[in-house]
Structures are given as C-alpha cells and as structure tokens.
Amino acid sequence: MKNIDLLLINPPFHRRNGSGSIFPLGLGYIMSSVMDNGFTYDFIDCCKLIGAFWQSDLVWLRAELLRRLKEYNPVLVGIGPCITTQVKALKIIAECCREVYGEERIYCGGPLASIDGQEWFFFDFLGLKYIVKGDGERAVVEMLRTLKNGSCLNACGCVTTSDRTVYNEIDDIDEISFPQRPDMLSNIISTRRRGDGKITATMVTSRGCLYNCRYCVSGNLFYKHFRKRSIGNILDEMAVLKKTYGITDVIFYDDCFFAKPAKAHNDIYDFCTALLERNLDMTWQMEIRCDLLQQIDHEDIQLLYRSGCRQMNLGVEKTTSEALKYLGKHITLTDCSRKIQLIKDISEMKVSGTFILGGKDETEEDILHIIQGSKEMNLDFAHYSPLFVYPGTPIYDEYFGSAGATAWVESIMKDSWPWGEVVYETPAVNRNKLMGLINIAYSKFYEGSPCQEESMVTDRFNLKGRCNENL
Numbered sequence: 001m002k003n004i005d006l007l008l009i010n011p012p013f014h015r016r017n018g019s020g021s022i023f024p025l026g027l028g029y030i031m032s033s034v035m036d037n038g039f040t041y042d043f044i045d046c047c048k049l050i051g052a053f054w055q056s057d058l059v060w061l062r063a064e065l066l067r068r069l070k071e072y073n074p075v076l077v078g079i080g081p082c083i084t085t086q087v088k089a090l091k092i093i094a095e096c097c098r099e100v101y102g103e104e105r106i107y108c109g110g111p112l113a114s115i116d117g118q119e120w121f122f123f124d125f126l127g128l129k130y131i132v133k134g135d136g137e138r139a140v141v142e143m144l145r146t147l148k149n150g151s152c153l154n155a156c157g158c159v160t161t162s163d164r165t166v167y168n169e170i171d172d173i174d175e176i177s178f179p180q181r182p183d184m185l186s187n188i189i190s191t192r193r194r195g196d197g198k199i200t201a202t203m204v205t206s207r208g209c210l211y212n213c214r215y216c217v218s219g220n221l222f223y224k225h226f227r228k229r230s231i232g233n234i235l236d237e238m239a240v241l242k243k244t245y246g247i248t249d250v251i252f253y254d255d256c257f258f259a260k261p262a263k264a265h266n267d268i269y270d271f272c273t274a275l276l277e278r279n280l281d282m283t284w285q286m287e288i289r290c291d292l293l294q295q296i297d298h299e300d301i302q303l304l305y306r307s308g309c310r311q312m313n314l315g316v317e318k319t320t321s322e323a324l325k326y327l328g329k330h331i332t333l334t335d336c337s338r339k340i341q342l343i344k345d346i347s348e349m350k351v352s353g354t355f356i357l358g359g360k361d362e363t364e365e366d367i368l369h370i371i372q373g374s375k376e377m378n379l380d381f382a383h384y385s386p387l388f389v390y391p392g393t394p395i396y397d398e399y400f401g402s403a404g405a406t407a408w409v410e411s412i413m414k415d416s417w418p419w420g421e422v423v424y425e426t427p428a429v430n431r432n433k434l435m436g437l438i439n440i441a442y443s444k445f446y447e448g449s450p451c452q453e454e455s456m457v458t459d460r461f462n463l464k465g466r467c468n469e470n471l
C-alpha cells in the first residue's frame with residue numbers, strides 16, 4: 001500500500017487515428033505545485049490503459065483501475081483534466097474512486113469543471129462532492145493542507161460544492177512553476193504537427209482567450225480573463241526543456257500564440273529577437289488566427305523563420321465571410337492565400353489550417369464550396385472536423401435550445417458511436433453525410449500532394465468496423 005498525499009488520475013479518451021496523445025500540461029503544473037510545497041504525489045494515466053471507448057475497453061478500464069486504486073492510500077484524489085468527450089470514462093473513474101476511497105477525498109478539475117452551468121455533471125451525474133474551477137495550482141495545496149489539518153474539503157475556500165461556486169484565477173502566471181513532464185518520450189504528436197523526427201515538447205504560454213468564437217469554450221465560459229506569460233519566463237522554460245531533456249523542438253498550444261493583430265509586428269519582433277539573443281537554437285510552431293496572418297509582412301516572416309519558427313497552424317474554420325460570422329469570427333480571409341504563398345516563397349515554414357464542416361444552414365453544396373476554398377489557400381496541411389457541440393458555447397444553446405444543460409450527456413451516453421462527441425446535425429446534413437464529406441475533403445486536399453500517403457489516415461475517427469451504421 002503506497003501512502004501518498006495526492007493521487008492524480010488522467011482520464012482517457014477515444015483516440016482518433018493520426019491524432020496526438022500528450023500527457024496533460026495541466027496535471028504537470030499541479031504536480032510541480034504539490035512538490036514545491038513538500039507534498040508527495042503519484043498518478044494513474046488511464047490513457048495508457050485504454051485508447052478507445054468500445055464496451056470491452058470500458059470494462060477493462062473499470063477492472064484495471066479498481067486494481068490500481070487499491071494499491072494507494074492517498075490523502076486526496078484529483079481527477080482531470082476533465083473534458084466533455086470523456087463522459088463515459090469519467091463515470092467509471094468516479095464510481096471506482098468512490099468505491100475505494102469514499103466521496104470525501106475526491107475532486108475533479110479541468111476545462112469541463114470550469115464551465116459555468118456544468119456543476120450538475122459532477123454532483124448529480126458523477127455523484128462527487130467537490131470540484132476545482134479554474135487554475136488548480138494553489139487550490140490543490142490549500143486542499144491538501146486542509147485535509148492534513150483534519151478538516152474536510154468543505155472548509156476549503158477554493159473548492160466548489162453544490163451550494164458554493166468558487167473560481168480560482170492566478171493573476172500573474174509567471175509565478176507558476178514550470179510543469180513536470182513525466183514520461184515525455186511516450187508523447188505522440190499528431191501527424192500534421194510532427195516535425196522532422198525530433199522529440200517535441202508542448203508548452204502553453206497563456207491562460208484564456210481574447211475571442212468569443214461561438215463553437216469554442218475558451219473565450220466563453222471557461223477562463224474568465226486572458227493572461228500571458230512574459231517573454232523571459234517563456235524562454236526560461238524553453239531553456240529548461242533543452243537543458244533537462246535535450247529538447248530542441250516546441251509546439252506552443254495556446255489558442256492564439258500572438259493574440260493581437262494590431263500589435264503583430266511588435267509582438268513578433270519582441271519575442272523573436274529575445275529568442276535569438278538567448279541563442280537557444282530551437283525550432284517551434286504556433287497556432288494563430290487568420291487576422292494575425294493578414295498583418296504579417298516580409299520582415300516578420302524572415303524574423304520568425306530565423307528565430308526557429310517552422311510551422312504556423314491557422315484556425316481558418318470556414319472560407320466565406322458569412323460562414324465565419326456564423327462561427328463568431330468577424331473577419332475575412334482577404335489576402336490569406338497570397339500571404340501563405342509569400343511565407344513559402346521566402347522561408348521553409350509550413351502552414352497548416354483547420355476547418356469546421358457543418359452548422360445551422362450549411363448545405364452539402366456549401367460544404368463542398370468550403371472544401372474547394374481550403375484547397376485554394378496554398379496550405380501544406382489541412383485538418384477537417386465536423387462542427388462539434390460543446391457545453392458552455394453559444395452553438396450549444398443554438399443546438400440544444402430548451403433541452404438545457406444536461407442534453408449533451410444524454411446524447412453521448414445513448415450514442416452507439418463511442419467517441420463522446422455531439423455532431424451538429426441538420427435535416428439536410430446528418431452525421432453520416434458529414435463524415436462522408438470529411439473523407440472527400442481529405443482526398444481532395446491531399447490529391448497529388450507530396451504527403452498524400454502519410455496524410456490519408458484510414459478510419460480517421462476510429463469508428464469503423466464495430467459501429468452499426470454504414471460510415
């Protein structure tokens with residue numbers, strides 16, 4: 001029996017073919033905080049137990065998790081980062097933890113726990129008593145101190161219960177210790193983001209998002225304020241990655257790495273020159289919006305490339321202004337394809353784009369038009385997904401209307417597909433049709449491209465074979 005202060009449980013997800021699997025930075029941050037304060041921890045990574053949500057996987061998860069939980073006697077058990085696609089596994093994890101430890105020392109954290117209006121999911125559906133909303137680093141330490149002093153978690157001011165909601169936010173995120181990175185070599189990077197065979201680490205340099213896209217929870221009900229780490233703090237972490245693990249390649253997973261188009265030149269100049277001055281000699285990639293791309297000029301491109309930037313991942317989503325507006329993106333794509341061509345002409349940076357197919361009034365013809373538009377953008381890689389409906393977003397309210405805050409769970413629990421997603425279906429385009437259009441999109445985009453073979457992943461959503469429906 002292992003006596004430890006904190007046992008962390010990383011919930012699994014139905015992994016898509018070609019997608020990434022990365023130990024969550026959120027848990028790594030919590031581990032550092034616990035360690036800094038002299039507490040002990042261990043973790044069970046359920047992503048190593050199952051990689052899909054077929055019935056047989058879930059049965060195995062329950063049996064194996066129960067066996068492993070019984071090896072520990074923790075003061076506190078933290079489940080997370082919880083996200084919506086994990087519903088079926090979260091139910092099993094909560095049941096197993098309650099059975100082994102009782103409900104007084106279990107809590108959940110992560111994006112889903114932070115969304116206003118979804119508290120019922122933890123209290124009623126999972127039968128748990130405590131959640132932590134927002135940043136978990138300081139909260140977890142306070143919780144451990146409370147329990148070790150002999151009080152119960154109810155007495156802890158940072159914990160949300162069925163009769164009290166508390167949101168935790170650390171103003172200066174430079175103060176947070178860099179995350180632990182257990183088992184880093186087993187991280188899998190998605191096909192389109194994989195560089196030239198180097199070991200890649202992921203980093204997040206901000207919390208929150210300045211935008212309110214209608215399909216995304218980041219800028220809506222998840223984080224309250226946008227906060228960005230200082231350049232010095234970001235470079236310090238890169239230096240630690242290089243020194244400690246020999247890492248020379250980083251993916252910045254921030255929703256928008258350079259977040260303000262009006263400040264694009266200054267921000268790019270400040271970051272890239274500081275990176276060059278540090279002489280770290282590392283490569284990196286980032287996620288940006290199209291309105292930031294539009295601001296980038298010849299000089300910015302050269303500086304980005306010199307400082308090691310090797311790929312830009314654009315959240316394009318739709319290719320017409322009207323469709324973009326529907327998603328809450330009040331921008332146009334004017335000049336984007338020319339700008340991408342310029343990037344490729346004067347540097348060796350790659351540019352990839354994500355696209356969302358489907359939505360309220362979108363017809364099959366509209367979707368084919370978006371696919372054609374995506375092909376004309378001069379991108380190296382494209383990623384297409386159906387419009388998924390996540391709680392805490394305006395698209396959720398539009399789709400579920402009066403069915404309310406619990407409807408998504410009912411839909412996922414009774415779904416014969418295992419992936420834990422709600423697809424935005426309409427009478428004109430149901431999910432089978434949408435999946436067919438996604439296959440067409442990939443075939444059209446990669447037709448004749450140098451990476452055609454590698455990018456044409458079979459059974460992309462890991463659904464075929466055992467689903468009744470003809471996909």
Ligand code: B12
Pocket residue numbers: 008012013014020021022023024025026027029030077078079080081082083084085086107108109110111112114132134135136137140204208216217218253254255388390391
């Ligand atoms: C990197 C990333 C990925 C990576 C790696 C995921 C991973 N294992 O870390 C990849 C590409 C694999 C991925 C995949 C997916 N992702 Co993702 N991903 C992100 C992203 C961009 C950053 C996550 C991160 O590192 N954040 C930084 C850390 C510090 O924040 P954090 O995780 O929230 O953790 C803090 C707190 O939440 C809290 N906390 C977190 N966990 C816990 C646990 C405990 C016990 C406690 C106490 C506290 C706590 O404390 C932490 C430190 O303060 C987020 C967006 C975002 N900005 O967060 C989306 C996000 C988490 N992903 C999302 C989604 C939907 C997915 C996919 C389903 C996408 C898809 N449709 O295929 C898949 C499924 C993956 C899965 N695990 O189920 C959504 C979740 C939305 C929701 N409603 O639940 C997000 C929020 C994006 C969005 N804006 O919609 N993702």
